[in-house]
Amino acid sequence: MQRLTRMDGLRGVLAVYVMLCHALPFTDFPGWVLAPFSHGEAGVDLFFALSGLVIVNSLERFGGAFAPFMRARGRRLLPVYFIVLAASIALVGWGDPLRAMPWVGVAGREVMEPGLPDWLGWHVAAHLALVQGMIPQGALPYAYVTLLGPAWSLSTEWQFYVVIGLLAPKRLGLFALGLLGVGAVYHGLHLPPWWQFSRAFLPDAAPFFALGIASCVALRGSGLRGGGWRVFAACLLGACAVGFFSGGVGKAVVPLVWGVAMLAQRQNFGVVLEGRAVQYLGAISYPLYLVNEPVQRGLAMLCGPLARGDAAVFTLMWLPLAVLGPVMVAMLLHHGVERRFMRSGQGLNWFLLHERRVFRASEG
Numbered sequence: 001m002q003r004l005t006r007m008d009g010l011r012g013v014l015a016v017y018v019m020l021c022h023a024l025p026f027t028d029f030p031g032w033v034l035a036p037f038s039h040g041e042a043g044v045d046l047f048f049a050l051s052g053l054v055i056v057n058s059l060e061r062f063g064g065a066f067a068p069f070m071r072a073r074g075r076r077l078l079p080v081y082f083i084v085l086a087a088s089i090a091l092v093g094w095g096d097p098l099r100a101m102p103w104v105g106v107a108g109r110e111v112m113e114p115g116l117p118d119w120l121g122w123h124v125a126a127h128l129a130l131v132q133g134m135i136p137q138g139a140l141p142y143a144y145v146t147l148l149g150p151a152w153s154l155s156t157e158w159q160f161y162v163v164i165g166l167l168a169p170k171r172l173g174l175f176a177l178g179l180l181g182v183g184a185v186y187h188g189l190h191l192p193p194w195w196q197f198s199r200a201f202l203p204d205a206a207p208f209f210a211l212g213i214a215s216c217v218a219l220r221g222s223g224l225r226g227g228g229w230r231v232f233a234a235c236l237l238g239a240c241a242v243g244f245f246s247g248g249v250g251k252a253v254v255p256l257v258w259g260v261a262m263l264a265q266r267q268n269f270g271v272v273l274e275g276r277a278v279q280y281l282g283a284i285s286y287p288l289y290l291v292n293e294p295v296q297r298g299l300a301m302l303c304g305p306l307a308r309g310d311a312a313v314f315t316l317m318w319l320p321l322a323v324l325g326p327v328m329v330a331m332l333l334h335h336g337v338e339r340r341f342m343r344s345g346q347g348l349n350w351f352l353l354h355e356r357r358v359f360r361a362s363e364g
Contacts, residue, residue, distance in 0.1 A: 004053075004219075004265055005273075005274055005279065006264055006265050006270050006271075006273040006274060007050060007053065007054070007261075007265070007273075008273075008279055008282035008283070009272075009273030009274060009275070009278040009279055009281075009282050010046075010050065010261055010264070010273055010282070011047075011050060011281075011282040011285040012278050012279065012280070012281025012282035012283075012284075012285050013273070013278065013281070013282075014043045014046055014047055014050075014285070015281060015282075015284075015285035015286075015288045015289045015292075016281060016288070017037070017040070017043045018040045018043045018044065018150075018289060018292070019288065019289075019292040019323070019326055020037050020323070021037045021038065021039065021040030021043065022040065022111050022149075022292055022293050022296060023292075023296055023319065023322040023323065024037045024319075025104065025105070025107035025108040025110075025111060026101060026104055026108050026111075026296075026300060026314075026315075026318065026322075027311070027314075027315040027318075027319055028103060028311035028312050028314075028315050029315070034107075038107070039250070041199070042250070042251075042253075042254045042257070044153050045205065045208045045254050046208070046254065046257060046258055046261070047153065047289075048153070048156070048157075048160075048205045048208035048209050048212065049208045049209070049211045049212040049215070049255075049258045050212060051157055051160065051209065051212060052160075052176075052208065052209040052210065052211065052212020052213045052214075052215070052216070053212040053213070053215045053216045053219075054212075054216075055160070055161065055164060055212075056164075056172060056213055056216045057216070058072070058073075059164060059165060059168065064168035066165040066166055066168065069161075069165050070161065070162075070165055073158075073161050075341045075342060075344065076286075076338070076341070076342055077154065077157075077286070079337050079338070079341045080286065080287050080290060080333050080337050080338050081151065081154060081290065082128075083333065083337065084148060084287070084290045084291050084294060084333075085127055085128075085147065085148050085151065087294055088147055088148040088293075088294040088297075089116070089124070089147050089148075091294050091297050091298050091301070092113055092115060092116055092146075092147060092297070093115070093116050094298075094301060095115070095301060096112075096114045096115055097112060097297055097300035097301045097304050098112060098114070098300075099304075100304030100305050100307070100309070101300065101304050101307075101311075101314065102309060103309075103311040111149065111293060112293075112297055112300070113145070113146060113149075116146075116147075117142070117143075117146040117147075119140065122140055122143075123140065123143055123146050123147055124147065126140065126143050127147050127148065127151060130151075130154060130155045130158040131155065132144045132151070132152065132155050132200065133152055133155030133156050133159065133197075133198060133200025133201050133202070134155070134159065134197075134200075134201060134202075135197075136194060136195050136196065136197055137193075137194075137196050137197065137198060138193060138194030138195065138196070139194075142198070143198075144198040144199075144200040145198075148290070148293070148294065149293045150289055150290050150292070150293055151290070152198065152199070152200040153200065154290075155200050156200050156201070156202055156204075156205050159201075159202035160202055160205075160209055163202065172213055172214075172216065172217045173214065173217050173228065173231040175213060176210040176211075176213040176214040176217065176231060176235055177210070177214075177231065177234065177235065177238075178210075179206045179207070179209055179210035179213070180206065180207050180210040180211075180234075180235050180238045180239065180242070182203050182206045183203055183204070183205070183206030183207040183210065183239075183242055184207070184238065184241075184242050185203075186201075186203035186204065186206065187203075187204070187242055187245065187246040188245075207235070207238065207239040207242045207243070207255075208239060208254075208255070208258075210235050210238075210239065211232075211235045211236060211239050211255055211258055212258075213235075214228075214231045214232040214234070214235035214236075215232055215258075215262055217231050217232065218231065218232035218262075219262075219265070232262075236255050236256075236258075236259055239254075239255035240252045240253075240255045240256065243255060281327075283334065284327075284330045284331055284333075284334040286334075286338065287329070287330040287333035287334050287337075287338060288326055288327060288330035291326050291329045291330055291333065292326040292330075295322075295325045295326045295329050296322045296325070296326065299318055299321045299322055299325055300318060300322075303317045303318040303321070
């Protein structure tokens, strides 16, 4: 399947949207302004669907081989992640920015932790291993967001990579329907409090990964009557149903938004996702998604005392920096770290694929 450039643009739009959802709860804007930017988790759910779509192609580029696939994913994600994680731990340990911001409500506290957690070593170890999304709440409460909030979704992604990489499914439609079923069963369970997991646990997001995989199957087919589109329709309706019963109408709407994104790949209105600025935001979307919260926290620590408790003054000082700052840092990380590590593995990847083809040819 050829590269979907409009999906690259969608990735950039989602990263900016999540960044604004993290920034606006600290301003003094009225509720009607903030309301459209109170669905950051929905934006992440769409990221999961996008991942389900593109990771299939990534795995197939390695012939379904697990180890080369995971090494490539590691080069792509881990260097930036470890840098941002270290910076975030330092910023969380610096202090609580909300002490100088008395106007901030519950939504702001959900974004910024007051300080480093108890059992810090265990939290650090969980983040380094990217298993913070697999730990029951009773074992290490809120481990998925204590040190670097956006990293909870990276833990979910990593769980997905391991599952799809180990299984290397050939019949993607059945695999997508199976993932949807796992999500439906999980959301129907009533686990005892000690064993309840966070939303960073893979089964919670399984319907969205399933929707992305089904999208890949549909886009590879021909015509709207192909079997791939029937799988896509089944996963779309299934994800809506799971979302409704687990989170109400708002959660059920998110898969429909993904359906619109799929239409944008073929319809004229989707051309807006091909703009150079949107495409560039898509290129830096991964570091932008990771750094927006820690950068905004650091800026809040600096601007909060200067505002002297005045929400309007703080908003004027902080909001432009809270938007431009993460973008600038993401650009530095993308060009200075992300792209360098991605290029470093290209020669090795080509060699491994070449040797595997030669070996298979010799066997035949």
